[in-house]
Amino acid sequence: MKLLKQILILISFGLFLYACGSSPIKNKTIQKEEPVIIANDSLEYQIIIIDIGFNTFLNSIAQPEGYYSQNYLEARNRVWVLEWNNRVRNPNQFNTNIYENIIDYQSTIDYGYEVNYKLFNYFLFAQQKYKMNLGGGFRSGRIR
Numbered sequence: 001m002k003l004l005k006q007i008l009i010l011i012s013f014g015l016f017l018y019a020c021g022s023s024p025i026k027n028k029t030i031q032k033e034e035p036v037i038i039a040n041d042s043l044e045y046q047i048i049i050i051d052i053g054f055n056t057f058l059n060s061i062a063q064p065e066g067y068y069s070q071n072y073l074e075a076r077n078r079v080w081v082l083e084w085n086n087r088v089r090n091p092n093q094f095n096t097n098i099y100e101n102i103i104d105y106q107s108t109i110d111y112g113y114e115v116n117y118k119l120f121n122y123f124l125f126a127q128q129k130y131k132m133n134l135g136g137g138f139r140s141g142r143i144r
Contacts, residue, residue: 038118040111047115049122057125058118065117073116074107076136080123081105083134098130 033055038047081103087094088102105111105119127134 036118036122038115040115047119049118051122051125051129053129054122054125057128058121062121062124065113068117068120070113070116073113073120074111077105077116077119077123078107079136080120080134084123095130098126098132 033052036049036055036058038049084099085102087099091099111119123134126132
């Protein structure tokens with residue numbers, strides 16, 4: 001589980017750096033946003049997502065917690081993690097600033113609702129922000 005924690009923190013940090021470098025600063029103001037922390041003490045891991053705009057997305061655009069079932073979130077996350085990991089393994093085809101590390105998401109582990117909800121919404125957010133499509137019927141355009 002520590003490997004999952006480390007990998008996801010590295011992904012988050014990498015996406016944060018990529019986001020900082022790819023967006024112009026308007027009026028010389030710096031965007032400040034609190035990181036989103038996903039933790040499960042019983043499984044002894046923590047994921048920190050530092051990607052500008054995700055906190056806003058999670059609090060204003062994403063469907064509220066409880067909208068999707070945990071089974072649905074787990075099914076989407078399994079598909080998206082597989083595609084994400086495929087892109088990490090193919091650095092000549094995909095941007096290594098986005099797809100830096102393998103995500104160790106195991107379908108045999110019950111990560112709980114909150115973890116699956118936030119991971120699911122991060123994938124939605126990333127698809128929109130980085131104009132990617134991880135498959136499964138969600139488009140990279142504006143998500144409502």
